Amino acid sequence: MDIDNLTIESASKGLKNKDFSAVELTEAYVKNIEEKNKDINAYLEVFDDALDIACQSDKRIQSGESGKLLGVPISIKDNILIDGHISSAGSRILESHRATYDATVVSKLKERGVVFLGRTNMDEFAMGSSTENSAYGVTLNPHDKERVSGGSSGGSSASVSMNGALASLGSDTGGSIRQPASFCGVVGLKPTYGAVSRSGLIALGSSLDQIGPITKTVKDAEILFEAIKGNDKKDSTTLENYSSKSGGKVVGVPRNILSDGVDKDVLEHFDKTLESLKKFGYEIRDIELPYKPDTALAVYYIIMPAEASTNLARFDGIRYGKKVEGGSLFEDYAKSRETGFGEETKRRIVLGTYVLSAGYYDAYYGKATSLRHSITKDLKGIFESGIDLIATPTTPSPSFKIGEKSDPISMYLEDIFTVSANLTGMPAISIPNGEVDRDGKSLPVGFQMISPHMHEKSLFDTGKDIEASI
Amino acid sequence: MYSSSMITPDEIEKFADLARINISDSEKKRFAEDIESILGYVGVVSENVSKEKIEAPEHRNVMREDGEPHKTGEYTEKIVEQFPKKDGDYLSVKKIIEQD
Numbered sequence: 001m002d003i004d005n006l007t008i009e010s011a012s013k014g015l016k017n018k019d020f021s022a023v024e025l026t027e028a029y030v031k032n033i034e035e036k037n038k039d040i041n042a043y044l045e046v047f048d049d050a051l052d053i054a055c056q057s058d059k060r061i062q063s064g065e066s067g068k069l070l071g072v073p074i075s076i077k078d079n080i081l082i083d084g085h086i087s088s089a090g091s092r093i094l095e096s097h098r099a100t101y102d103a104t105v106v107s108k109l110k111e112r113g114v115v116f117l118g119r120t121n122m123d124e125f126a127m128g129s130s131t132e133n134s135a136y137g138v139t140l141n142p143h144d145k146e147r148v149s150g151g152s153s154g155g156s157s158a159s160v161s162m163n164g165a166l167a168s169l170g171s172d173t174g175g176s177i178r179q180p181a182s183f184c185g186v187v188g189l190k191p192t193y194g195a196v197s198r199s200g201l202i203a204l205g206s207s208l209d210q211i212g213p214i215t216k217t218v219k220d221a222e223i224l225f226e227a228i229k230g231n232d233k234k235d236s237t238t239l240e241n242y243s244s245k246s247g248g249k250v251v252g253v254p255r256n257i258l259s260d261g262v263d264k265d266v267l268e269h270f271d272k273t274l275e276s277l278k279k280f281g282y283e284i285r286d287i288e289l290p291y292k293p294d295t296a297l298a299v300y301y302i303i304m305p306a307e308a309s310t311n312l313a314r315f316d317g318i319r320y321g322k323k324v325e326g327g328s329l330f331e332d333y334a335k336s337r338e339t340g341f342g343e344e345t346k347r348r349i350v351l352g353t354y355v356l357s358a359g360y361y362d363a364y365y366g367k368a369t370s371l372r373h374s375i376t377k378d379l380k381g382i383f384e385s386g387i388d389l390i391a392t393p394t395t396p397s398p399s400f401k402i403g404e405k406s407d408p409i410s411m412y413l414e415d416i417f418t419v420s421a422n423l424t425g426m427p428a429i430s431i432p433n434g435e436v437d438r439d440g441k442s443l444p445v446g447f448q449m450i451s452p453h454m455h456e457k458s459l460f461d462t463g464k465d466i467e468a469s470i
Numbered sequence: 471m472y473s474s475s476m477i478t479p480d481e482i483e484k485f486a487d488l489a490r491i492n493i494s495d496s497e498k499k500r501f502a503e504d505i506e507s508i509l510g511y512v513g514v515v516s517e518n519v520s521k522e523k524i525e526a527p528e529h530r531n532v533m534r535e536d537g538e539p540h541k542t543g544e545y546t547e548k549i550v551e552q553f554p555k556k557d558g559d560y561l562s563v564k565k566i567i568e569q570d
Contacts (some may be wrong), residue, residue: 100552101548233534291518295515298511298513298514301511313490318561318563319549319554319561321554328568329566330490332563332564333490334490334491334492337489337491337492341491346493346497347501347504350482350486350489350501350505351508353485353489357485363516364509364512367515367518371518407507408507408508409511412508
């Protein structure tokens with residue numbers, strides 16, 4: 001069994017044909033994790049029940065059951081609950097928190113016989129673009145161990161990239177699936193808002209968060225997405241009438257935002273892929289975004305901390321998580337939160353409290369909400385004008401060195417091309433787009449496409465064409 | 471650009487109090503600088519006059535049938551297990567109203 005070249009698609013064929021068992025497959029991944037994880041720190045924990053579950057999947061295969069995910073071992077981000085397992089969201093405040101129920105995506109995958117190998121590292125509460133904000137250390141990039149894996153789903157992306165899992169689930173609030181997928185050379189999908197249930201996802205920004213797959217191929221992302229999507233009565237924001245739509249072959253490129261700040265070789269790779277898409281019958285059209293990407297980023301960095309500050313109010317040391325005793329109830333809260341939260345989390349909570357406070361609400365949160373509506377109308381307008389997909393590089397540059405981005409704003413700029421999809425609720429995918437050279441190391445870069453609401457099929461179809469062209 | 475007035479460590483302390491977080495003196499100072507520069511950046515929103523009125527998004531009511539969402543007691547044991555401080559099955563907390 002050659003796990004370096006295995007995909008969900010080929011592994012499930014191998015399992016069906018009895019080339020190997022689910023137990024053998026799981027053992028091979030656990031062995032590889034044991035070898036590689038000490039250098040990479042992608043996994044926070046490897047589950048001790050993985051082999052038992054693989055054994056159950058084998059019994060299901062032996063009894064004649066089949067399924068694309070039956071016996072397939074995957075990893076899961078540390079903010080998605082699995083009943084009975086620790087789920088810490090990369091934070092000290094939840095270091096001994098055991099989930100009391102399964103997230104909806106987890107129960108859907110358990111039904112299909114997926115084997116959860118372990119939970120992966122992330123920036124605390126998904127706040128960050130490098131996993132440097134994790135309470136459990138940074139996840140190194142498997143392509144260059146001096147560099148970050150990206151974030152916040154950095155552990156998930158690195159686990160797939162280092163062949164420590166066939167696939168992973170991550171969450172994306174402003175780019176947290178697509179940016180690390182791009183840095184690690186894997187595929188990452190942020191689905192349409194409401195396509196996938198968030199029941200059992202530890203919330204960051206509830207109007208922005210989506211769970212999505214991180215995989216080696218576009219086909220694998222499609223398989224995993226099809227398995228987790230769907231209406232859920234436990235998440236009232238899930239769409240009742242979701243159906244994945246395909247689209248046409250007109251790709252819009254917002255040249256006005258690419259002229260400045262994108263690395264030359266990243267842009268060359270991007271242009272080369274656009275050129276090769278023409279051979280598959282695509283029309284490439286220059287478009288102009290009516291808003292500046294800086295504006296979208298500013299809107300995002302008001303709305304997200306505002307929502308984070310309210311969502312994180314639940315961590316108070318009373319019902320679960322870390323408790324530090326003080327002299328009063330107030331002090332119990334304030335000390336538990338002081339000790340349990342890391343610096344970036346505290347910074348965003350204070351920032352969120354600021355922009356929501358009576359004196360500043362209109363100037364920040366009110367303005368941002370209004371601009372969010374106009375950005376959504378602008379993007380819808382572009383799609384209504386005959387454009388089927390909007391393409392950009394996923395990030396302006398490949399992975400950066402650990403410690404390189406020490407001030408908050410330079411880190412926030414990582415999300416410049418990714419936040420629009422979250423603000424508008426539209427789906428977006430990052431696809432590996434070759435490698436660029438930095439200090440003698442080859443580093444992956446990503447090609448991002450955004451499509452109209454519910455047009456995941458369109459992203460998958462074009463994504464497969466891109467894979468075929470590279 | 472929207473110029474936010476200088477943010478002081480005292481102001482940061484007030485917001486941290488509202489958010490129920492103790493922060494150290496060095497954090498107060500650092501956050502005051504960081505948040506001032508972040509607000510300087512995101513203040514660009516005030517330059518953009520959005521033509522959009524803040525209309526209510528497409529709100530919809532999501533109703534469920536009356537009845538028990540799950541079996542009574544199904545999760546009780548697991549939830550009690552997570553209490554940081556308990557007295558038997560009771561969640562133990564400090565008095566909410568204090569007398570000075």
